[in-house]
Amino acid sequence: MTAVARTAPVAATRNDLLSWITTTDHKRIGILYICTSLCYFAIAGALALAIRTQLAVPGNHLLTPHVYNELFTLHGTAMIFLFVAPFALGLANFLIPLQIGAPDMAFPRLNATSYWMFLFGGIIVFSGVATNEGAAAAGWTAYAPLSEIAVSTGLGQDLWIVGVLMVSVASILTSINFVTTVFIYRAPGMTMWRIPIFTWEMVATSLLIFMAFPPLASDLLLLFVDRRLGGHAFDPAFGGNPILYQHLFWFFGHPEVYVMILPYFGVISEIIPVFARKPIFGYTGLVLAAFAIAGLSMGVWAHHMFTTGAVNNPFFSAVSFLIAVPTGVKFFNWIATMWRGSISFKTPMLFSMGFLMNFLLGGVTGVMLASPPVDYQAHDSYFVVAHMHYVLGGGSLFAIFAGLYFWWPKMFGVMLDERLGTWSFWFLFIGFNVAFFPMHILGVEGMPRRVFTYPDTGSLPELNFIATCGAYIMLIGAILFGINVLVSALRGKPAGDDPWGANSLEWATTSPPPEYNFTSLPPIRSERPVWDMHHPEGARASR
């Protein structure tokens, strides 16, 4: 029998700096992940504001072209490798053992090692700023030959490679930990078909990480060998092939999109039933859709390479279209969950609604870009920038805020302020759409991405100015969230164990949970054990 662990008696919880540095408690590691990724988000957000300020008017010289290249490289790298995906790992670190009734992760010290590798990897990426030739400037994709030593001569690109490599390895270790924990450490009665949707989504995400990150690591190693040891893997003059870089990169890169969205599908699937006061509609369908998305996402990588002319466009187009089917199933299930529900629009639900609306638009433009004729027109234009930001900003970011407002009481034992949360939501939602919707039109009008300025023609100046205004409106929303955190820390209302009347097992323990999580567990007879505990009549009737 391996499902339960007996834990050694421990002293009262310590809260000094050393106890945080040496912690192997999954909840603290989760909080460390979340705080660190939010710090990287703040930096990446500041870089985005600098980029938008540069683009506010045509012919602006606030930034030099090279500095602009560094900024968008670090912005993309930080958002993708250091914020959106690691935040999900942090949330999963905090939640998975709680949701399955386990005392900790299967490998607590490996878990802590992964966190520190992620932290140091991020610092190494940013340390390029302090080198003579500045940080990496070849974009977050670091395409060869742009990232080869002949073009990117500085140490910044090497530090970028090493830093991203460390973050990748940390993610692989974490994914192994998640899968092992879920398969082995579930509490008695917590069968696989009773684990919460968020945990299921993290299992699918972990499989994706496990499959997709090793090719990235090998790509980075080859690039490193090219740069530092005189290799020629991507140099056609010596028999290398730059297209190989793109294959390896996007074999990671497109599943990475789902690594950054599947966990947040899980977040939304946890929040909507709670605030609609209904069980989730189609639990099994949601789980199967997650794995269908994960599986199909491994076969679409070259839709990023349509315009190279070196890939089979019909194959990748067809598989890309197919992903819309399971994603549509998820949307249907979320809407059906809300249908005739008693919906309460608390802040987590508001952000979930924002997620649904933004992600829908990002998904629709994704389907458009899956069509090679459209992609040939829109490739490397602001249309693609708008699409990816609607998926990752409008989708993942809004789900991140939804998750923060939802689980903050469980993490820290105090509520976040509802009024500030609502204001924060509206500033972020309006700001986001003001910033990114015009980019669709900019792209259609032919504005390429990654340019530090643009000509004063057509509606380019007006649309860029509107987009910049939107970015600053978002800043107000983010500041309001920061104020909310401070207010909560100073005079936050105590949360109690289950402030939302929620369903899953994390709400059965105290807020914040003790070391080893539970002193006792309720009987687990469905995917809503806490609801069953509070409503025994209803639980019996539903069985």
Add this chain to the structure above:
Amino acid sequence: MTIGLRLFLSSMTFAIAIAIAYWFIAHEIAGTFLLGFMAFALSVIAGYMIVAEREADVWGDQGSANQSDAAGQIVGTYSIRSPLPIWAALAISLILLGLIVSPTMAVLGLLAVLAVSALFIVQSR
């Protein structure tokens, strides 16, 4: 057969199918290799699970079990604190930075990784 094993077996089957389909449609070696390698990796995990499952008996798989049913099953002690993870990460950083900055630093990092690994083993006993 547990759901976990089914998950890996079905993922492996899917990977094999898509690798074959991709080869016959695209005739492209890099993608076929990556998909084939994915299938291989999944088959290794599935194979391990088939072997490991012979002895597995997870309380979580028993739908009518309660917490009290599992009482007395000791699977080890969870340490809530260890200084080793941060040292391990620092040592790995030292190796990788050493590859860029100085080979001496990389060697020091390697020695540090070996030392931390030894301490991990000692602490696990």
